[in-house]
Amino acid sequence: MIDKINPYDVVKTQIDIVAKEIGLDPNVTEYLKRIERALIVSIPIKMDNGSLQIFEGYRVHHSTVRGPGKGGMRYSPHVYLDEVKALATWMTWKTSLLNLPLGGAKGGVRVDPRELSKKELERLTRRYTAEIINVIGPDIDIPAPDVNTNAQIMAWMMDTYSMQKGRSIPGVVTGKPIEIGGSVGRQAATGTGLFFVLQALCEKLDLDLKHLKIVIQGFGNVGFTIADLLNKHGCKVIAVSDVSTGIYYENGLDIEKLAAWTKQGKYLKDFKDDNYTLISNDELLTSKCDVLIPAAIENQITRVNADKIASKIVLEGANGPTTPDADKILFKKGIHVVPDILANSGGVCVSYFEYIQDINSYFWKLDRINEELKRIIIEAFEETFKISKERKISLRTAAYVIAVSRIAKAIELRGIFP
Ligand SMILES: NC(=O)c1ccc[n+]([C@@H]2O[C@H](COP(=O)([O-])OP(=O)(O)OC[C@H]3O[C@@H](n4cnc5c(N)ncnc54)[C@H](O)[C@@H]3O)[C@@H](O)[C@H]2O)c1
Structure with missing residues (x-):
C-alpha cells in the first residue's frame, strides 16, 4: 500500500536481528527461515449463475517442532504464498512466546468474499477444507478465523472435516460458534x-x-x-x-x-x-x-x-x-x-483454550477464560519488558529473544531427523 514489501523478507530480516542478538547457530537460523511445508490448492466452484470459477488457496506449516500447527485462515483478493508463509512464521513465534504447546501455521484463499453469495462462500469453504484435509486436524494443524473469515466459516470447515472423517471433530478448528464447541470469549x-x-x-x-x-x-x-x-x-x-x-x-x-x-x-x-x-x-x-x-x-x-x-x-x-x-x-x-x-496473542491463547475444551468436552466460564488469558499474556509481557530493559533492545527484539530461544532449544533437544 504505502511501500511494496514482501512480508516474508521482513520475517527473514527479523530472524537475522534476533539471531545476532542471541548468537544463534547459523544452521538453526537458516532452518528457521524455511517453512516445513506449503500446500497450494485449486478450488473450483460452481457459481450461482452456472459458471465455474477457480480460486487459489494455501495452507502453510512453518514449524510444528513444539506442537501442532496453529493459525488463522484469511480470505482476501490480495493474499499470496509469501504472505501466508510470513503469517505462519509469526504464529510460530507467538505460540512460543506464550509458551503454548503449539506451532505456527496459516492459510488463505485469494478471493473477495464480498463478491460471493452466502451459498458460494459455503461451497468455497467446504471445497477448500476438502482440498487441505490431509494437512489439518486436532493433532496436525488447527485453523482459526483471520481477515474476512468468521465463526460461520469455521463451522463449515468443522462440518466438512467431520463429515469426511465420519464423526464430529470440533477440535479441528477454533473460533467456532459456541453451540458447536466454540469457546466463550474467543471472538473478543x-x-x-x-x-x-x-x-x-x-x-x-x-x-x-x-x-x-x-x-x-x-x-x-x-x-x-x-x-x-x-x-x-x-x-x-x-x-x-x-x-x-x-x-x-x-x-x-x-x-x-x-x-x-x-x-x-x-x-x-x-x-x-x-x-x-x-x-x-x-x-x-x-x-x-x-x-x-x-x-x-x-x-x-x-x-x-x-x-x-x-x-x-x-x-x-x-x-x-x-x-x-x-x-x-x-x-x-x-x-x-x-x-x-x-x-495480539490473546486470539491464539483463547483458541488454545477452545481446543483443550473441545478435547476434554468440558467448557469453561468467561471469568476463567479471561483470568487465564490475563495470566498468560501478562507473564509474557513482563518477561519481554524485563529483557528489553536489561538488553536495551526494542520490545519486538526482546519478544523474539524469548520465542526464538524456545524454538531453538526444542530443535536442539529433538535433534534433526534422521
Ligand atoms: N481475528 C483474530 O483473532 C486475530 C488474531 C490475531 C491477529 N489478527 C490480525 O488482526 C488483523 C485484523 O484481523 P481481523 O480479524 O480484525 O479482520 P477483519 O476482517 O475482521 O477486519 C479487518 C479490518 O481491516 C480493514 N482493512 C482491510 N484491508 C485494509 C487496507 N488495505 N487498508 C486499511 N484497512 C483495511 C477492513 O476493512 C476491516 O475493517 C489482521 O492482521 C489479522 O491477522 C487477528
Missing part, C-alpha cells in the same frame, strides 16, 4: 489481550489509561473490540478506519454507532455525521495521539511514514504492520512498539 479475545497488554504497559510508563487518545486502523473483529473496550474505559477513540476510508473526530467517535453501521456490511466512507471528517489511511496513521493501533494488514508503518508517526505507543493488533526499517526509526524516536506476537 484478541482485543481483550490487546487491552490487558496496554494496561500493563501504561502502568510501567506511568500513563493514565483513562486519558489516552486512541487511533485505530481497521474496524473489524480486532479493531472494533479494542475500540469498544477502550471507549468503555473512558479513552477517546479519535480515529478509526476500514478499507474504504479513515474517519476522525477529535472529541471522540461514537464507537457503538459506527459498529452498528459496519456490522450491516456497510463501509465507513458512507457513514454520515457532520462532526466527523473523512481522512486517508495515511493521514490516520500519522495522526497525533497517545496510542496508535494498526489492526488491519501488514506493512502499514514503513520507512516512508515511520518518521511521521506521532503516538507514544504503537500497539500491534495486526500481524506484521511494522517493517524492520520502520522499527529502527520508531525505536530512535522513543516510541514504544508492542509487537504483534505479544500484543
Whole structure:
C-alpha cells in the first residue's frame, strides 16, 4: 500500500536481528527461515449463475517442532504464498512466546468474499477444507478465523472435516460458534489481550489509561473490540478506519454507532455525521495521539511514514504492520512498539483454550477464560519488558529473544531427523 514489501523478507530480516542478538547457530537460523511445508490448492466452484470459477488457496506449516500447527485462515483478493508463509512464521513465534504447546501455521484463499453469495462462500469453504484435509486436524494443524473469515466459516470447515472423517471433530478448528464447541470469549479475545497488554504497559510508563487518545486502523473483529473496550474505559477513540476510508473526530467517535453501521456490511466512507471528517489511511496513521493501533494488514508503518508517526505507543493488533526499517526509526524516536506476537496473542491463547475444551468436552466460564488469558499474556509481557530493559533492545527484539530461544532449544533437544 504505502511501500511494496514482501512480508516474508521482513520475517527473514527479523530472524537475522534476533539471531545476532542471541548468537544463534547459523544452521538453526537458516532452518528457521524455511517453512516445513506449503500446500497450494485449486478450488473450483460452481457459481450461482452456472459458471465455474477457480480460486487459489494455501495452507502453510512453518514449524510444528513444539506442537501442532496453529493459525488463522484469511480470505482476501490480495493474499499470496509469501504472505501466508510470513503469517505462519509469526504464529510460530507467538505460540512460543506464550509458551503454548503449539506451532505456527496459516492459510488463505485469494478471493473477495464480498463478491460471493452466502451459498458460494459455503461451497468455497467446504471445497477448500476438502482440498487441505490431509494437512489439518486436532493433532496436525488447527485453523482459526483471520481477515474476512468468521465463526460461520469455521463451522463449515468443522462440518466438512467431520463429515469426511465420519464423526464430529470440533477440535479441528477454533473460533467456532459456541453451540458447536466454540469457546466463550474467543471472538473478543484478541482485543481483550490487546487491552490487558496496554494496561500493563501504561502502568510501567506511568500513563493514565483513562486519558489516552486512541487511533485505530481497521474496524473489524480486532479493531472494533479494542475500540469498544477502550471507549468503555473512558479513552477517546479519535480515529478509526476500514478499507474504504479513515474517519476522525477529535472529541471522540461514537464507537457503538459506527459498529452498528459496519456490522450491516456497510463501509465507513458512507457513514454520515457532520462532526466527523473523512481522512486517508495515511493521514490516520500519522495522526497525533497517545496510542496508535494498526489492526488491519501488514506493512502499514514503513520507512516512508515511520518518521511521521506521532503516538507514544504503537500497539500491534495486526500481524506484521511494522517493517524492520520502520522499527529502527520508531525505536530512535522513543516510541514504544508492542509487537504483534505479544500484543495480539490473546486470539491464539483463547483458541488454545477452545481446543483443550473441545478435547476434554468440558467448557469453561468467561471469568476463567479471561483470568487465564490475563495470566498468560501478562507473564509474557513482563518477561519481554524485563529483557528489553536489561538488553536495551526494542520490545519486538526482546519478544523474539524469548520465542526464538524456545524454538531453538526444542530443535536442539529433538535433534534433526534422521
Ligand atoms: N481475528 C483474530 O483473532 C486475530 C488474531 C490475531 C491477529 N489478527 C490480525 O488482526 C488483523 C485484523 O484481523 P481481523 O480479524 O480484525 O479482520 P477483519 O476482517 O475482521 O477486519 C479487518 C479490518 O481491516 C480493514 N482493512 C482491510 N484491508 C485494509 C487496507 N488495505 N487498508 C486499511 N484497512 C483495511 C477492513 O476493512 C476491516 O475493517 C489482521 O492482521 C489479522 O491477522 C487477528
